[in-house]
Amino acid sequence: MSTLTSAPSVFVGSTPIAKYIYETGTKNGKRVQALGGAKNHMVVLPDADMDLAADAAVGAGYGSAGERCMAISVLVAVGNAADKLLPKIKERIAAMKVGNGLDPASQMGPLITRQHRDKVASYVAKGAEEGASVVVDGRTLRVPGHENGFFLGPCLLDNVEPNMACYQDEIFGPVLSITRVKTYHEAIDLIHAHRYANGTALFTNDGGAARKFQHEIQVGMVGINVPIPVPMAYYSFGGWKQSLFGDLHIYGPDGIRFYTRNKVVIGRWPDPRFRGVDLGFPQNK
Numbered sequence: 612m613s614t615l616t617s618a619p620s621v622f623v624g625s626t627p628i629a630k631y632i633y634e635t636g637t638k639n640g641k642r643v644q645a646l647g648g649a650k651n652h653m654v655v656l657p658d659a660d661m662d663l664a665a666d667a668a669v670g671a672g673y674g675s676a677g678e679r680c681m682a683i684s685v686l687v688a689v690g691n692a693a694d695k696l697l698p699k700i701k702e703r704i705a706a707m708k709v710g711n712g713l714d715p716a717s718q719m720g721p722l723i724t725r726q727h728r729d730k731v732a733s734y735v736a737k738g739a740e741e742g743a744s745v746v747v748d749g750r751t752l753r754v755p756g757h758e759n760g761f762f763l764g765p766c767l768l769d770n771v772e773p774n775m776a777c778y779q780d781e782i783f784g785p786v787l788s789i790t791r792v793k794t795y796h797e798a799i800d801l802i803h804a805h806r807y808a809n810g811t812a813l814f815t816n817d818g819g820a821a822r823k824f825q826h827e828i829q830v831g832m833v834g835i836n837v838p839i840p841v842p843m844a845y846y847s848f849g850g851w852k853q854s855l856f857g858d859l860h861i862y863g864p865d866g867i868r869f870y871t872r873n874k875v876v877i878g879r880w881p882d883p884r885f886r887g888v889d890l891g892f893p894q895n896k
Contacts, residue, residue: 620632620636620641620642620643620644620645621643621644621645621646622643622644622645622646623645623646623680624645624646624647625647625648626647626648626807626854627647628647629645629646629647629648629855630645630647632645633645633857642869643857644855644857644869645855645857646680646850646854646855647807647850647854647855648680648781648807648809648854649680649681649682649781649807649809649810649850649854650684650685650778650779650780650781650805650807650809651671651681651682651683651684651685651809651810651811651812652683652685652686652687652798652801652802652805652811652812653667653668653671653683653685653686653687653811653812653813653814653838654687654689654795654798654802654811654812654813654814654824655668655686655687655688655689655692655693655696655814655815656689656690656692656795656813656814656815656817656820657689657690657691657692657695658815658816658817658820659692659814659815659816659836660814660816660836661692661695661696661699662699663814663836664696664699664814665696665699665700665702665703666703667683667812667814667836667837667838668683668686668696668700668787668838669700669703669704669707669765669787670838671683671812671838671839672684672686672765672785672787673704673707673719673765673785673787674719676719676720676721676722676763676784676785677731677782677783677784677785677786677787678722678723678783678784680809681809681810681832681839681841682783682839683787683812683838683839684781684782684786684787684788685771685778685787685788685789685790686787686788686789686790687790687792687798687801687802688789688790688791688792689792689793689794689795689797689798690793690794693769693789693791696789697746697769697789700767700787701746701747701767704747704765704767707719707765709749709752709754709762709764709765710754710757711754711756711757711760719765719785720762721757721760721761721762721763722761722762722763722784723761724761725761727761727783727784728761728762728763728784730784731763731782731783731784731785731786732750732763734776734777734780734782734784734786735748735749735750735766735768735777735786736750737775737776737777738768738771738775738776738777738788741772741774741775741776741777742770742772742775743768743769743770743771743772743775743777743788744768744769744770745766745767745768746767746768746769747764747765747766747767748764748766749763749764749765749766749785750763750764750766751764752764763784763785764785765785765787766784766785766786766787767787767789768786768787768788768789769789769791770789770791771788771789771790772790773790773801773804773805778790779805781807795820795823795824799824799827799828802828802829802830803828803829807850807854808829808830808831808850808854809830809831809832809850809854809855810830810831810832810833810834810839810840810841810850811828811830811832811833811834811840812833812834812835812836812837812838812839812840813825813828813833813834813835813836814836815835815836821835821836830850831850831854831855832850857869
């Protein structure tokens with residue numbers, strides 16, 4: 612049987628703080644799960660349904676203004692996938708309505724603070740300085756009647772390289788980067804080289820490629836033609852590497868184990884037929 616364990620701790624935040632909380636809590640005998648940063652890659656193979664992939668990239672990249680740990684922030688385009696995908700993403704961005712979050716017509720609202728808005732915008736500027744192409748620049752967005760709001764429109768960067776800050780860091784805002792690679796294996800190596808391993812996705816119509824990806828990829832949450840692979844309430848976050856500190860995740864059986872501790876109860880009701888000293892190990896009779 613299981614009983615509730617005493618004061619388990621769950622934390623979500625930046626990796627340095629997550630690591631500190633995990634180490635401090637476990638040193639003091641606490642059970643801790645600490646979720647850190649993320650850089651979620653979405654791989655698009657040339658055979659993918661590009662309309663489906665474009666819808667998924669825009670929804671997962673700019674939903675909640677990119678301020679969610681499962682946001683897709685890097686599109687890894689294999690072969691000529693970027694050439695087919697980029698125009699479709701631009702079309703969808705152009706049709707997006709950014710405005711007051713209380714307006715039902717708005718599809719994307721402001722960022723949480725002015726300081727964060729400026730920090731996110733700085734990654735776009737830094738990306739351009741480092742050689743990325745700014746395809747869509749959301750820094751120019753102005754929302755009538757909300758000129759002092761913390762708005763940043765969808766930003767789209769192309770030709771992003773792994774050494775760039777916009778690729779390495781979790782931006783946590785509406786910035787989607789496109790990194791171009793020649794082969795499937797380059798895409799896998801790219802993802803494995805990153806310090807975060809929270810979530811990833813593959814878009815393809817090839818079942819063999821999908822099975823190969825899901826077995827080879829070393830990331831905690833994997834979507835196949837699903838951009839954010841946490842669609843069910845009982846399956847919560849399960850990142851790897853510097854995206855999560857702790858030996859258990861908070862989904863399914865792991866969640867039960869995290870919040871409970873086992874109790875073993877062994878009982879026997881006296882039977883007058885079985886008496887006397889037995890120097891062996893107790894047995895059920």
